[in-house]
Amino acid sequence: MAKNTGSSAFRRVDVDQFSEEKYEEEAVAEDEANGPNETDIQRILNEGRNFDALLHALNTAPLSTKNQLVKERVVQTVLKVLLTFKSNEIDVAVKSLDQPQLDLLMKYIYRGFEYPSDGSSAQLLTWHEKVFSVGGLGCIIRVLTDRKRV
Amino acid sequence: MSTTLQPYLKAVRQTLTAAICLENFSSQVVERHNKPEVEVRTSKELLLTPVTISRNEKEKVLIEGSINSLRISIAIKQADEIEKILCHKFMRFMMMRAENFIVLRRKPVEGYDISFLITNFHTEQMYKHKVVDFIIHFMEEIDKEMSEMKLAVNSRARISAEEFLKRF
Numbered sequence: 231m232a233k234n235t236g237s238s239a240f241r242r243v244d245v246d247q248f249s250e251e252k253y254e255e256e257a258v259a260e261d262e263a264n265g266p267n268e269t270d271i272q273r274i275l276n277e278g279r280n281f282d283a284l285l286h287a288l289n290t291a292p293l294s295t296k297n298q299l300v301k302e303r304v305v306q307t308v309l310k311v312l313l314t315f316k317s318n319e320i321d322v323a324v325k326s327l328d329q330p331q332l333d334l335l336m337k338y339i340y341r342g343f344e345y346p347s348d349g350s351s352a353q354l355l356t357w358h359e360k361v362f363s364v365g366g367l368g369c370i371i372r373v374l375t376d377r378k379r380v
Numbered sequence: 381m382s383t384t385l386q387p388y389l390k391a392v393r394q395t396l397t398a399a400i401c402l403e404n405f406s407s408q409v410v411e412r413h414n415k416p417e418v419e420v421r422t423s424k425e426l427l428l429t430p431v432t433i434s435r436n437e438k439e440k441v442l443i444e445g446s447i448n449s450l451r452i453s454i455a456i457k458q459a460d461e462i463e464k465i466l467c468h469k470f471m472r473f474m475m476m477r478a479e480n481f482i483v484l485r486r487k488p489v490e491g492y493d494i495s496f497l498i499t500n501f502h503t504e505q506m507y508k509h510k511v512v513d514f515i516i517h518f519m520e521e522i523d524k525e526m527s528e529m530k531l532a533v534n535s536r537a538r539i540s541a542e543e544f545l546k547r548f
Contacts, residue, residue: 246409253425346434355387355435362394370398374428374445 255377265292265304275314281323283311288331293378301380309342313353324360332365333372337380340373388435389516392443395431396452396512399445402500416449416499441519442492449499451485452515453492456522466529467493483511 246252266287274283287308292300315323327335339361342354361369407413409422417426428445442453456471458464471494478484483502485495498511 253423255424340431340433343432343434343440346437346440351434351436352384352387355384355391358391358394358433359387362391367394367398370395371401374399374431376429379429 264295264300266290266307268303268307271307271311275311280311280315280319281326283314284308284323284335285331287311288327288334291334291380293380305338305341305380306345308338309345309350312338312342312357313350315353315357317353317356320357320360324357324364327364329365332361332369333376334380336361336365336369336373337376341380384435385520388433388439389519391433392441392519393512393516395433395443396450396515397509399428399431399443399450400498400503400508400512402448402450402498402503404500405448414448416497417446418444418449418451419497442489449497451489451495451497453489453495454519454522455492456494456526458493462530462533463526466526466533470526470529483514 271283271287274286287304292304295301324332324335336358339354339357343351404414405417405426407415407420408426409420417423421427426447430442430444432440432442434440436457438455438459439457440455442451442455444451444453456467458467471488474481475484475486475488475494478486483496483498485497488495496515502511
């Protein structure tokens with residue numbers, strides 16, 4: 231049978247992308263936020279103010295940027311902060327955080343698990359337990375469902 | 381090192397309890413079909429953030445959730461060659477009988493040793509907390525069984541070598 235079209239490229243078009251019901255990630259204005267300044271954090275840690283370093287990191291988290299490198303770098307910084315805490319300091323720190331900060335902290339804990347190093351997982355497990363006792367299952371569910379990944 | 385076992389299992393249990401909230405959801409792409417979205421992965425809005433929990437560099441658990449299904453992948457500690465072979469054979473044995481396990485996946489996810497797939501149909505038929513109990517119990521028992529098998533292999537090897545060398 232003779233083809234009535236010159237090319238059959240139309241067969242390779244993905245028509246689903248033009249569907250009106252297709253989900254599009256909310257186009258959030260890409261924030262130029264680059265996360266906390268590492269030298270700042272290092273300075274605060276050297277002064278021994280662990281909790282302040284944590285607060286600074288949580289308040290300057292790069293949630294809306296799409297740059298993966300920035301996010302990776304910030305995860306490493308926050309991981310460093312989390313590992314400097316001593317076990318007895320964790321309790322106090324967790325109790326003085328509010329709900330959104332707890333959720334953000336939990337996100338960082340889970341990201342921290344992806345880069346296990348000597349003893350880091352044990353410390354992170356302690357963090358996880360303490361945050362869970364304050365935040366509960368809701369905290370974990372918000373980490374799983376939030377589209378703003380850390 | 382074994383002091384991290386209980387916190388590790390507790391963290392996995394808590395995350396599983398949170399992620400096992402599943403509901404029925406028919407396929408948006410094909411009519412009259414109902415597929416586990418975590419396996420199909422065609423619609424980004426139906427997938428949850430995948431989450432890892434690690435005990436050390438070798439042992440970790442990956443939990444991927446979605447609206448109607450949950451995939452749990454476990455990486456088991458394998459310290460030497462014998463454990464690697466034993467683990468591989470043991471997991472293969474179980475995965476071949478995946479139908480009887482109901483929640484087991486026939487192939488492990490890349491980078492892990494064994495995977496479970498739990499769908500909303502499973503949670504409708506079985507108690508969620510019991511399914512979570514099963515997975516945690518599985519993780520505990522695996523390590524014990526592996527060390528038992530390793531000991532058995534070593535002692536059998538020693539006995540058979542002894543018998544053989546008695547001839548000389």
